[in-house]
Amino acid sequence: MTQLKFLWPITRGLIGAIIGLLVGLGVGLSVSSLTGNPATEINISFSYVFALLGWLLGVGVWNSWIREWIGIKPSxxxxxxxxxxxxxSMDHKVIGVQYLVTFVIxxxxxxxxxxxxxxxxxxxxxxxxxxxxYNTIMSLHGIIMVAVAVAAIIGGLSNYVLPLMIGAEDVAFPRINALSFWIIPPVAILLILTPLFGGFDSxxxxxxxxxxxNADGQLLFLFAFLTFGLSSILGGLNFLTTTICLRAPGMTWGRLPIFVWSIVAASIISVTATQVVAFGLLMVILDRVAGMVFFDAGLGGKPLLYEHVFWFYSHPAVYIMILPAFGALLxxxxxxxxxxxxxxxxxxxxxLSITALSFLVWAHHLFxxxxxxxxxxxxxxxxxLISVPTGVVFLSALGTIWRGKLWLVTPMLFVVGTVFNFLIGGLTGIFLADVATDIHLQDTYFVVAHxxxxxMGGEIFMLFGAIYYWFPKMTGRLYNETLGRLHFITMFLTYNALFITMFIVGTNGMNRRVWTYPENLQDGNILIGVFSLLLGLSFxxxxxxxxxxxxxGTVSGNNPWGATTLEWATDSPPPEENFAHPPKVDEGPYTYGQSGRKETQATPI
Amino acid sequence: MKNNWTLPLFSWVLSTVILEILAITNLHTLPSSGSKQAVVIDEAFFLLIYICIPIFTLITVFLIYSVFKFRSKGRPDKDGPHVTNSRNLSYVWVIGSFILVAFVFVHPGVTGVLELRAEEKRVPDVVIQAEAQKWSWKIMYLKEGVYSRNEIVLPAYYNTKFYVTSKDVLHAFWIPAFRVKIDAVPGMTTHVNATPTKLGNFDEDVNYRLQCAELCGIGHAQMSIPVRVLSENDYKTWLKNQKSLR
Incomplete structure (x- = not known):
């Protein structure tokens, strides 16, 4: 039994969730009988909200947090x-790995x-x-991948490396950090349950x-998205505060590694834009559950309002995903x-210009x-206009490679692949920013491929590259280089074959989100199918x-890449307090080529 | 160091010329073009392709060249030069990309919008209300007072204005051969114009179809009816056989 003790938090969380579910069901039933409203969705809403609270309390919020507020010793x-x-766990390194493993699955x-x-x-x-x-599976694919893209790169990578890179002991709010991860399992469970509630075809x-x-499954989706947004806001808040307050002595803003800057830029978006979409989702929930008519045109509602609110978040959200990818790339x-x-x-x-401009482009989804x-x-x-600051990333990448001494290990191969992929992604974006061409291409596979x-070609490629790059730091071991290269080459080739074909099929009149289409597009779709199977195998x-x-794997040592940033100056994997001696910084992050450069910049006090 | 630049610059010019020639002669990915609007949109599409090719080749060529030229076998034993910036190159890059963006914005961007709007402003010859409902279309010929449910028939060479409405959820009005697309929004009337430039029908070309392009539920993929473009006389004969709206 003692061997299974580590499962106690999850067990307590599940028990808490079941109790919450029953309480919520009771509340829901009484509310619906009092108001005379149809019961199903009211029950789902109350049950979920109470079950979520029960889960969070059980999994650790009660023991390690609330007990302290009411004067009991946290246990x-x-x-x-x-x-x-x-x-x-409140250790950012544990939480980072929790995020990464959850999101790879x-x-x-x-x-x-x-x-x-x-x-x-x-x-x-x-x-x-x-x-x-088909519609439900398509919708699930979309939201799961969006969630992975947002959370794995910020919640996973940045959780693990950001405090190390700035020489901090942990993030600013370790308990909020743990909370922001443990909010995620209910999101995944809700999404996976949607098919049992009629799916959601939107x-x-x-x-x-x-x-x-549509069916009740939609309500589960809305709650899942809303909960996920909460996690994203908490994460962004944590990283901003951490970067502002917990930098090591000497780690000035001008000495921050570029990845940290990209997380700062992305976190500003996630703390300022996410609540906008949350409110949009809440309005849909209220329309469904409480009979409000925000979007019922027959009663004065405005369906177009939602599209504006949704994209006011969701376009900046793509920069929450891609900015950290740019940061990791550079x-x-x-x-x-x-x-x-x-x-x-x-x-x-x-x-920072991308962050600012990202709030002003949303209506290009609405041409x-x-x-x-x-x-x-x-x-x-x-x-x-936003392509000007984006173009600087290419300048910086090419300018750095030029006359460098390139070490083409797996992470670097992913970097080269990402520059190529994102170039295509960026250029095809012009076709969708142009009003005339967008009229034809909107809602076709051209958009899907773009x-x-x-x-994927930008962010997810970089996520994999970054996992390879920081794998020795996280585990203290080296990955297998041959398998890494095999992964890159197969993924890169099949990925490009797949989505180039999708551009062609899309321009040719294949609209998105359909399960049947004109026969003349069948050859292209079969090709896409074959490439996607091969892409799947590449993982x-x-x-x-x-x-x-x-x-x-082979033990890696502390700094297998000979890299200059601070996270490589400590052990692999780092001790619980990150650095045996608090580091002091006296130079910039990239000292390559400087005469008399030290192997790492950390100088123990 | 001069040698570093010759080969990639030469390859850039060469690959640009090759890709441009291939694009001009071989690129046929758009559906057949059947309206004045399609001409505007296709011109913008191809112009953007021609503009994007040199940018694509510039970065790709320098990327590939650098990877092969500057790679080291295994772990590098020395650092590269301590170059942190080049003010001139940065200026050229940022100002250059700004000029490119400004160019693309004006043409085909603004010019394309204005050309499409000029068509919209002309007094329409045919006025149609397309009413979307899960998962069918009702095509109402407002001047003639008739309607059709199973196909949409238009006279060639006449400017047609479509008023698009929805009775339930969001839909979108899209005819691939004409390139025109506009959402059908409950509580609103949206509009779009199309002037067919040749005869055509769904049986010969699947792009002559009115396809819903905004996800609207289970029947979304099948919410499509054929489009037929007839000569003026055939069109008038067809109209006579349609059911009256009143």
């Missing part, structure tokens, strides 16, 4: 070794859903899934009136070129929505490599 069991990952699940979609689409007529299941965008009138490009980052200040300026036409030209202008080129070496190398 929690902190397991050792790998068992730590199952508890309410969800990423593979989302990829499996994509394969199911491709099996349906292999035939222009009805196939495996049929219309209802896509991850959930436009009303459809999302107000971070690695410097270390693996053995050259200082080219144009550091210009890059910081461009990150065909029927919004007032005088908005078209201004939004086209600002959308195209955002996969930016989000096998990755999973094997990670698991096997973590268990019995």
């Amino acid at each position: 929690y069991f902190e397991a050792k070794n790998w068992q730590r990952y199952f508890g309410f 969800l990423f593979l699940l989302g990829g499996f859903f994509a394969l199911l979609m491709r099996i349906e689409l292999a035939d222009s007529g009805e196939g495996l899934l049929g219309p209802n299941y 896509g991850w965008t959930a436009y009303p009136p459809l999302s107000v009138t 971070e690695m490009v410097s270390h693996f070129s053995r050259k200082p980052l080219f144009g550091y200040k210009l890059v910081v300026a461009s990150f 065909t929505s029927g919004m007032d036409e005088f908005l078209h030209i201004p939004f086209m202008a600002i959308t195209e 955002f996969h080129y930016t989000m 096998i070496p990755f999973v094997y490599n990670m698991v096997a190398s973590w268990a019995r």
